[in-house]
Amino acid sequence: MTSAVNPSRIFETGFGFWESKVLLTAVELELFTKLGDQFMTGETLGKILELHPRGIWDFFDTLVALGFLNRDGDGPTALYSNTEETGLFLDKSKPSYIGGILEMANDRLYRFWNDLGPALKTGKPQNEIKHSQKPMFEVLYEDLPRLEQFMGAMRGISVGNFQAFAQKFDFSKHKSLCDVGGATGLLSSIVAGQHAHMQCTTFDLPVVETIVRRWIAKAGLSDRINVVSGDFLKDALPKADIITMGNILHDWNLEKKKHLIRLAYEALPENGVFVVIENIIDDARRTNAFGLMMSLHMLIEFGDAFDFTGADFWEWCQEAGFKRYEVMHLVGPCSAAIAYK
Ligand SMILES: C[S@@+](CC[C@H](N)C(=O)[O-])C[C@H]1O[C@@H](n2cnc3c(N)ncnc32)[C@H](O)[C@@H]1O
Numbered sequence: 001m002t003s004a005v006n007p008s009r010i011f012e013t014g015f016g017f018w019e020s021k022v023l024l025t026a027v028e029l030e031l032f033t034k035l036g037d038q039f040m041t042g043e044t045l046g047k048i049l050e051l052h053p054r055g056i057w058d059f060f061d062t063l064v065a066l067g068f069l070n071r072d073g074d075g076p077t078a079l080y081s082n083t084e085e086t087g088l089f090l091d092k093s094k095p096s097y098i099g100g101i102l103e104m105a106n107d108r109l110y111r112f113w114n115d116l117g118p119a120l121k122t123g124k125p126q127n128e129i130k131h132s133q134k135p136m137f138e139v140l141y142e143d144l145p146r147l148e149q150f151m152g153a154m155r156g157i158s159v160g161n162f163q164a165f166a167q168k169f170d171f172s173k174h175k176s177l178c179d180v181g182g183a184t185g186l187l188s189s190i191v192a193g194q195h196a197h198m199q200c201t202t203f204d205l206p207v208v209e210t211i212v213r214r215w216i217a218k219a220g221l222s223d224r225i226n227v228v229s230g231d232f233l234k235d236a237l238p239k240a241d242i243i244t245m246g247n248i249l250h251d252w253n254l255e256k257k258k259h260l261i262r263l264a265y266e267a268l269p270e271n272g273v274f275v276v277i278e279n280i281i282d283d284a285r286r287t288n289a290f291g292l293m294m295s296l297h298m299l300i301e302f303g304d305a306f307d308f309t310g311a312d313f314w315e316w317c318q319e320a321g322f323k324r325y326e327v328m329h330l331v332g333p334c335s336a337a338i339a340y341k
Contacts, residue, residue, distance in 0.1 A: 022062050024106035027099045031063075032082055032090035039072065039079040098159060100152030107149065112300050119296075125303045136251075136302050141207050151211055154183045158246055161277055162187045164330040169275070169338075171195045171242075178203055178240035178267065180232060180260075181248040184215040185225055187277075192224040201226040201238050232260060237267040246277040249313075250294065253304040258316055265320045265341060272341045276313060280327060280335040283311045290333035313337045 026032065029049050040048070046056035060080055063069040068086050072079045082091065089098045108127065115126035124130070128139050141147045165187075175197065179187045182202030192200045202212060206229040216225050228238050233256070237243060243264040249257045264274045279291035295307035310327040314337075317325055322339040329335045 019066060020105075021110070022059070022066065023068060024102055024110065026059075026063060026068065027090060027102045028106050030092060032068075032086045032099075033092040035069075035080065035082050036091055036093065037082070037087065039081045041077060041079060043076065045080055098156035100149070100154075101156035104149050104153035108146075109297070109300075113297075116296065116300065119299050123299070123303060126300045137205070141205070147207065148211065151184050151208070151215075154247070155186050158186060158277070159190075160332075161330045161334040162190045162246065165275070165277060165328075165336050166190045166194045168328055168330070169336070171198055174241040174273070175199060176240040177201070177242040177244060178228075178238045179244045179246065180237055180264070181245060182212065183208065183246075185212045185219075185221075185227065186215070187244055187246055188225045189216060189219045189221050192221050193219070199226070199240075200224065201228055201240060203228045203230060203232070203238055205229065205231060232263060237263050239267050239269075240272075241269060242273045242275060243267055244275045244277065249276055250278055250298050250307045251302060251305050253306075257308075258319065261316050261320045265322065268341045270341060274317070274322065274339045274341070276337045276339075277330065277334065278337070279307060279333045280313070280337050281307055281309045283309045285309065288333050294333075310335070310337050314339070 029051075031045070031049060034048050035045065042056050042060050045060065046053065051059070060069060061071070064071045064080070068083060070081045070083055072081070081087075088094065088096050090102075091097060092099065112127045115130075118124075119126045125136070127136070129136050132139060140150055171191070176199040177188065177191055178201040179185075180203050182188055182204050185202040188200035188202040191198050202216075202225060204212060209227060209229045212227055213222070216222050216227065226238075230237075245260065245264070249260060252260065261274070268274060279288065279294045281291040281295070282288045285292065291307050298305040298307060310325075314325045317339040322341055325337065325339045327335050327337050
């Protein structure tokens, strides 16, 4: 018999929000952090998390079935523990924690995605700025805990990609790098940490300065990284051999994207390199589902902002005067689109 057409994929995706909410709630409750390197019965873990007994077995065993917890044994005496991945990436006490992005997904993005339909009908944002005319970053950053949450989220989503870029890209021909929209200075910290000859500058809005200085001091790199505050919609960029932008271009409409590309071109020397690290969509727009959904997410957050393909990027870069380009795959859906002056 030929393999029958079946609806499993439809159900799996249609109920994807169940899986998502189980994982996001476990992060919200700091389950993986409180479990740490220990083995615990469900009863103990439930008490530590202050959960009602009704849900604990269903919740913990769902996490086992989804592959986010291990369980030795069956029944009430069984012992739950973190898997290799959750122990490494979702235990907040470890520097490898990436849960910041999931904290923000749970707290903000989950409810905004409920309004994907209105976003598609109107082309308008569905987040905190839905009922105001203010720019997204102004509103997002009005509230300090929300600014800190956003900064933590960016670290979580970007760390693996920045590490891959720092390893794959050949820095030997260059001396300086400026990371534009550098948030907590993560890319500069990783590059400075791995390439002793590189002078790194991280550039972001003034409101971010105290936060970036704190993160850089924590990494012990205060004497290696320049912190420059400014507004890339108004100011020129600091000059450097390499200009990087991680998840910046997708935050803006076409006109502002082109403005940022021009700014990068102006800040680079001859043979300078412009690197954009994002969920670059495949040119045929068929396979990078995460990149395509990130673009829908930009609709929800900003309205007219959007993600793009390597071919789109190259078209805009040629207009600015760049000579050649390549796409370097990093991790999962993320790549570096690289243009050479
Ligand atoms: C989506 S985050 C990306 C952070 C980081 N590059 C990463 O990939 O993890 C966008 C960054 O751009 C910064 N930003 C937004 N508007 C800006 C402006 N007008 N001038 C300078 N930085 C800006 C934000 O503060 C934020 O850190």
